[in-house]
Amino acid sequence: MSYLVLARKCRPQRFDEVIGQDHVTRTLANAIKMDRVAHSFLFSGVRGVGKTSMARILAKSLNCSQGPTVDPCGECASCRAVTAGTAMDVIEIDGASNNSVDDIRDLRETVPYRPALGRFKIYVIDEVHMLSTSAFNALLKTLEEPPPHVKFIFATTEPHKIPATILSRCQHYDFRRIPTEAIVERMGQILEDEGIRAQDGALAIIGREAEGSMRDALSILDQVLAAGAEEITVQAVGDLLGVVSRQVHFDLSAALIEGDPMRCLEIIRDVNRxxxxxxxxxxxxxxxLRNLMAAGICGDDRSLLDMPDTEIDDLVRQARSVSRGTLHRLFKHFSEAYEEIARSSHPRILLEATLARLADLGELVSAAELLSRIEDLAAGRPVPPGPRGGNRSGGKQETVSSPVQKTTQASNAAPMNEADWKDLLTDFGRDMPAKSSIIERGVPAKGSSNELLMLQFDREDVFAAKRARETDFIRALTDFLTRRAGHPVRVDIQVCDLGSRSTLAKERLEKQEALRLRQDEAREHPVVREAQIAFGGSVSRVRLSDNGKGGTGKTPDMEQGE
Ligand SMILES: Nc1ncnc2c1ncn2[C@@H]1O[C@H](COP(=O)(O)OP(=O)(O)OP(=O)(O)O)[C@@H](O)[C@H]1O
Ligand SMILES: [Mg+2]
Ligand SMILES: [Zn+2]
Structure with a gap:
C-alpha cells in the first residue's frame, strides 16, 4: 500500500458513513426530507473532519436520479459521477488558487446555465476564506439572487475570515473535531477490512496524535503500513511519531503519586535513552495529568474524556488511588513548569527537577478528607492509613499540606518495635530538641515500619495533637526520618481516643506539657534568635514569668550563657 491511499480510499460515501458530525448529518438529512434545502452552505472546521466529503454526499443526495434523497442510490449516472469526481454538475473550485475577482466573474457567467444531468448545479468552493475582498463582493451578487437550480457549498478551516455579508447568506455548519475514540474505532474497521492486525494501544497513539482529524489519522496509518509489517505495534507507531507508549506516562504518574522521585528520574533517563x-x-x-484529573472528577461519566475505553479504565483506576486535591496539585504544578520546559534549551534538566519536586510534594489530603478521617477515628470506625479516592464529603477542596503515607505498605518494610521507637526518640531529641516534646506524646500505631511511621495522639492531649498536625512538624519529622533511614519514610499523624491515662495523670502531664511547649516557643522566638546572633550567646535557661499563664508570655526572660 502506498502513502495517502487510505484517506482517499476510505472517503465516506453516505451520510451514515461520516463519523463524529451527527449534528450536521441530522440537520441536512432533515432539510432534504422536508424539501427545505438552503441554497448556500458554509462548512467550517479543522482539516480532515469531513467537510469536502459531506459536500460531495450532499451533492449526490440532491442530484441522485431517485432524489433528492438522504439515501442516494449510488448506482445512477449522477451518483457514480459524483463518487468518481467527474460530475459535470458538481463544480469543485479551490478558493486558494482561484481567488481573484476575475475567477469569480468567470464562475458567475456559468451560473445561469442549467445543469447537464442532475437537478442542481452545485458549486463547492474549498478554502473560501482565501478569496480576495473584491472576489467576495462579486460572489455576493450571486448569493443574493441565486437561480433556483444552483447551490453553493463553501468550505473553510477559517470561518472568521469570511465577511459577515457572505456569512449571513449561508447556512453555517461547524464541523467538530472527531472524538479520538471514534477515530480509533474507524481505523480498527479499516484495518479489519484490510486484514491487518493492530496491537492494543497502537491505534490509540495514532488517534491521540491525529487531534480530531480523520485525515491525519489515516495518513499516519498509511505511513505505519508503508513499513510493511504484519501487525501494527505500539513500538512501531511510537517510533514513527516520536511519542512514548501510554504506559510510560502511567508509570510516571504512579511514581509521582507514590512520591518516588528516584523512579521519576529513572523513567526520564529511559525515555531519553x-x-x-x-x-x-x-x-x-x-x-x-490533565486526563487523570478529569478522570478523578468524572469517574464513571466518560463523555468528558476523549479516549478509548480501556485507557479510561486505567485512568479512573489510578485517579481513584489518590485524592482529587493531589491530582489538581500535580496538574497545576506541572502545567506551570511546562511552559518553561517547552521553551528551554535544556528541557530534560528542567523536567527532571520538576518531577523530583512534584514527587516530593507527597500525597496531599484535602482538609475535608482529613476531617472525615479524624471523625472516623473519634467514632472508633476503622480508618485505612491512607487517603481514599474522591472527595467523600463533596465539600470545598480547601487543602492543607500534610504528607501521608502510601495506602499499601512496601513488602520489604521492617516493622517497628519498642526498641526502634526508643532509639528514634533519642535521635530525634538530639536532632530537634524543640520538637521532641511533641513526638514523645505520640504512640506509634501497629503497622508502623522503617518506611512508615503512623503516630497516634490522644484526642484529649490537645496541645500535642494540635502541634503534631501542623505541617511544620510533619515536614520536620518526615525529613528527619528520611535522612536517618537513607530512604523515603512517610509520616501519618492520627488523632484518636487512646484513653489510656487517668484524668488526673493526664491533667498533670498537660500542665507540664504546656509549660514545656511555652519554653520551646520561647527558645525559638525570633527575637531570642536574633539576640543570640547579636550577642553570640546561647539560651541556657528559660524562665517563664508567673503571670504568663493567661498573658502574652511570649517574651521570655533570658539569661545570657557563655
Ligand atoms: N467525519 C469523517 N468520517 C469519516 N471519514 C472522514 C471524516 N472526515 C474525514 N474523513 C477521512 O478523511 C479524508 C478527508 O476528509 P475530507 O476531505 O472530507 O476532510 P475536510 O474536512 O474537507 O478536510 P480539509 O479541510 O483538509 O479539506 C476522507 O477521505 C476520509 O477518509
Ligand atoms: Mg476539504
Ligand atoms: Zn443515484
Whole structure:
C-alpha cells in the first residue's frame, strides 16, 4: 500500500458513513426530507473532519436520479459521477488558487446555465476564506439572487475570515473535531477490512496524535503500513511519531503519586535513552495529568474524556488511588513548569527537577478528607492509613499540606518495635530538641515500619495533637526520618481516643506539657534568635514569668550563657 491511499480510499460515501458530525448529518438529512434545502452552505472546521466529503454526499443526495434523497442510490449516472469526481454538475473550485475577482466573474457567467444531468448545479468552493475582498463582493451578487437550480457549498478551516455579508447568506455548519475514540474505532474497521492486525494501544497513539482529524489519522496509518509489517505495534507507531507508549506516562504518574522521585528520574533517563524528544514527552505528560484529573472528577461519566475505553479504565483506576486535591496539585504544578520546559534549551534538566519536586510534594489530603478521617477515628470506625479516592464529603477542596503515607505498605518494610521507637526518640531529641516534646506524646500505631511511621495522639492531649498536625512538624519529622533511614519514610499523624491515662495523670502531664511547649516557643522566638546572633550567646535557661499563664508570655526572660 502506498502513502495517502487510505484517506482517499476510505472517503465516506453516505451520510451514515461520516463519523463524529451527527449534528450536521441530522440537520441536512432533515432539510432534504422536508424539501427545505438552503441554497448556500458554509462548512467550517479543522482539516480532515469531513467537510469536502459531506459536500460531495450532499451533492449526490440532491442530484441522485431517485432524489433528492438522504439515501442516494449510488448506482445512477449522477451518483457514480459524483463518487468518481467527474460530475459535470458538481463544480469543485479551490478558493486558494482561484481567488481573484476575475475567477469569480468567470464562475458567475456559468451560473445561469442549467445543469447537464442532475437537478442542481452545485458549486463547492474549498478554502473560501482565501478569496480576495473584491472576489467576495462579486460572489455576493450571486448569493443574493441565486437561480433556483444552483447551490453553493463553501468550505473553510477559517470561518472568521469570511465577511459577515457572505456569512449571513449561508447556512453555517461547524464541523467538530472527531472524538479520538471514534477515530480509533474507524481505523480498527479499516484495518479489519484490510486484514491487518493492530496491537492494543497502537491505534490509540495514532488517534491521540491525529487531534480530531480523520485525515491525519489515516495518513499516519498509511505511513505505519508503508513499513510493511504484519501487525501494527505500539513500538512501531511510537517510533514513527516520536511519542512514548501510554504506559510510560502511567508509570510516571504512579511514581509521582507514590512520591518516588528516584523512579521519576529513572523513567526520564529511559525515555531519553530511547531518543524521544523531551518537549514532546512533556506535552504528553501534561495531557496525561490533565486526563487523570478529569478522570478523578468524572469517574464513571466518560463523555468528558476523549479516549478509548480501556485507557479510561486505567485512568479512573489510578485517579481513584489518590485524592482529587493531589491530582489538581500535580496538574497545576506541572502545567506551570511546562511552559518553561517547552521553551528551554535544556528541557530534560528542567523536567527532571520538576518531577523530583512534584514527587516530593507527597500525597496531599484535602482538609475535608482529613476531617472525615479524624471523625472516623473519634467514632472508633476503622480508618485505612491512607487517603481514599474522591472527595467523600463533596465539600470545598480547601487543602492543607500534610504528607501521608502510601495506602499499601512496601513488602520489604521492617516493622517497628519498642526498641526502634526508643532509639528514634533519642535521635530525634538530639536532632530537634524543640520538637521532641511533641513526638514523645505520640504512640506509634501497629503497622508502623522503617518506611512508615503512623503516630497516634490522644484526642484529649490537645496541645500535642494540635502541634503534631501542623505541617511544620510533619515536614520536620518526615525529613528527619528520611535522612536517618537513607530512604523515603512517610509520616501519618492520627488523632484518636487512646484513653489510656487517668484524668488526673493526664491533667498533670498537660500542665507540664504546656509549660514545656511555652519554653520551646520561647527558645525559638525570633527575637531570642536574633539576640543570640547579636550577642553570640546561647539560651541556657528559660524562665517563664508567673503571670504568663493567661498573658502574652511570649517574651521570655533570658539569661545570657557563655
Ligand atoms: N467525519 C469523517 N468520517 C469519516 N471519514 C472522514 C471524516 N472526515 C474525514 N474523513 C477521512 O478523511 C479524508 C478527508 O476528509 P475530507 O476531505 O472530507 O476532510 P475536510 O474536512 O474537507 O478536510 P480539509 O479541510 O483538509 O479539506 C476522507 O477521505 C476520509 O477518509
Ligand atoms: Mg476539504
Ligand atoms: Zn443515484
Amino acid at each position: 530511547q531518543g524521544f524528544a523531551m518537549s514532546v514527552f512533556s506535552r504528553d505528560l501534561l495531557e496525561h
